[in-house]
Amino acid sequence: MLNRRSLLLATLGLALVQPALARNAAPSLMLADVYRPGMSLADYWVSEKYDGVRGYWDGKQLWTRGGEPVAAPAWFIASLPKQPLDGELWAGRGRFSHAVSTARSQTPNDVAWREMRFMVFDMPAQPGDFTARLAALRKLLPITDAPWVVLVPQERATTHAELQALLDKTVKMGGEGLMLHRGSSLYRGERNNDLLKVKPYDDAEARVVGHMTGKGRNSHRLGALVVETPEGKRFKLGSGLTDAERENPPAIGAWVTYRFNGTNASGLPRFARFMRVREDAPHS
Template sequence: MPTPSSAPPRIARLLSALLLGFSLWLPAAALSATPAPPLMLANVYHPGIALADYWVSEKLDGVRGYWDGKQLLTRGGQRINAPPWFTAGWPKVALDGELWAGRGQFNHAVSTVRREAPDDAAWRRMRFMVFDLPAHPGTFDQRLPVLQSTLAKLAVPWVQPVEQVKLGDDAALQGLLQRTVRQGGEGLMLHRGASLYRAQRSDDLLKVKTHEDAEAKVIGHLPGKGKYQGMLGALLVETPDGLRFKLGSGFSDAQRRQPPALGSVVTYRFRGLNESGIPRFASFMRIYQQ
C-alpha cells in the first residue's frame, strides 16, 4: 500500500484522511509508548448464567487503575502521577482495581488522575479499590483471600479490597442492583470463582446495569433553541460501525456552553435499539476515558 508521501496528491489526501479517521478509533494504548496492561475485561450479563458460580460486587464509577508493582497505569497504559505518599509501601505485585472518589464523583476521579502534577488535596479524596491480583496463578476463589490478606498487611485506608458477596438467585441479584442504583451506584460486577486471570473479554467477568452504554465519536455540534439558544442543542455522533445519530440529552448547562470537542469520543447510555439500529433514549454520560 502506498504511503501518503509517495502517492499522487489526490490519493495522498485520501490516504491521510483514512489514516486520521482510523487513528481516532485506536485505543490510547496503540498511540502510547507504554503498552497497555493486560487486563481482564467484562461481558454484559445475560440470562442462563449460573449465579452460584459468581462473586458479586458493586461496579465502581471511577478510573480503572493497574499497579504493576512499581507504578500506577491507566487501562490504556498511561502513567498516573499520584503523590508519592499514595503508593508508598505498596506490594511489589500487580494489583487491578478502580481509582474511586465515591458514588457520583466520577468527574473528580478523572480530573485528579489526569493531572500531570498531582493535586495533594484532590488525592486525599481518592481510594484505590482493588478487585484482583493479575499475576496470581490461582482461580478467583483462591486469589480473593490472598488479595484481602495482602491489603490487610498494607493497612492504609485509601487502598481497600472491593467487597465480594454471593447471592442465591436472580431475584436477589436484581434486588441488590436496584438498591445500589437508588443509592447512587452504577451497577454490579460478577466474577466467576473458578476463573483464572486472563487478559481477554469473556463471561468470567460480567457487568450488570439497569441500562446499556456505548461509545461514539463527536462529528458535529448542533445549535440549541429556546432556553439553549447560543449553546449546544445536540451532538452529532458516529459509532465505530458508521451509524450516525443525534445525542441531545444528559448535558449540564456548563457542558452545553463548552461541549465535547469534535473528534472526541463520548460515552452515552440507552435502552435498546429501534428498528433502524438507532439507540433508544440515548443520553450523554461523559467524555470517554481510556
C-alpha cells in the same frame, strides 16, 4: 541496519524510540459485558461497581485504562506490592468528577488524593482462576501502611431476584451498579462474559466524530454530538447535555458514555442520553 532517519537522529544525539515501547500503550485489561436476566449465575461472585477511574498498578506505576500514567503522590503508592493490581481509583459514591480530576492531574494535589481510594478487585499476573486470585488478594490486603488501598468485598451471587434486590439497595445508597466475576475465569485482557456489569439501565461508550449546531435556543451552540460506536455505527446524541456542555462540547475524538433503553432493528441505541465524557477511555 540504520535507515537515513535513524542515522540523522543518531548524529543529532537524539534517542531512538520504538513505537512498541511507547509509554502510553494501553494496558491489556479484562473488560465487562452486560448481564441480562436469565443468564446463569452459577460460579459468579458479586461486588459493587465503583464509579471512578480504572486504575492498573503494574508493580511500579499506576496507569489509566487508556494507558496514561497517573501522577499519584509518592505516599499513595509507596506501600503498594510489586505484583500488578487491577482496580478503581474512587472518591466515593456520587463523586466521579472528583475522582477524574484528581487522577488525571499531572500535578498531584495532596488534599484531593487524601479523599481517594484504590479499590482493588483483581491480580492480573497471579496464577489461577478468579477464586484463587481472590484468595491471594485476601492475604495481601489490607496493607497496614496504606489503608486507602482497599480490597473490594465479594460475595457469591445466587438468584436473579436476590441480585435485583442487591442492585436496588446499592442504587438507593448512591451506587452505580454491581459487577459479576466468574470464579473459574482466568484473567484475559478482553471483553467477555467472565466479567459482567449489572446496572438499572444500559450504557455504552462512543467516540465523538462531529458537532451539530442546534435550533431555537441552541441555534448558536451545540445541538447534538455525532458519535461512533466501537463497531462503527454512527448516531446523534443530543439529549442529556447541559447548557455548559453545549457551550463547551466534548472535543472531536473524545470518548463519551451514554445511557439507552435497548436497541432498534438496525442495532442503534433507543432513547440515547449523554451522561459524561469518559476521561479514562482509550483515545484514538
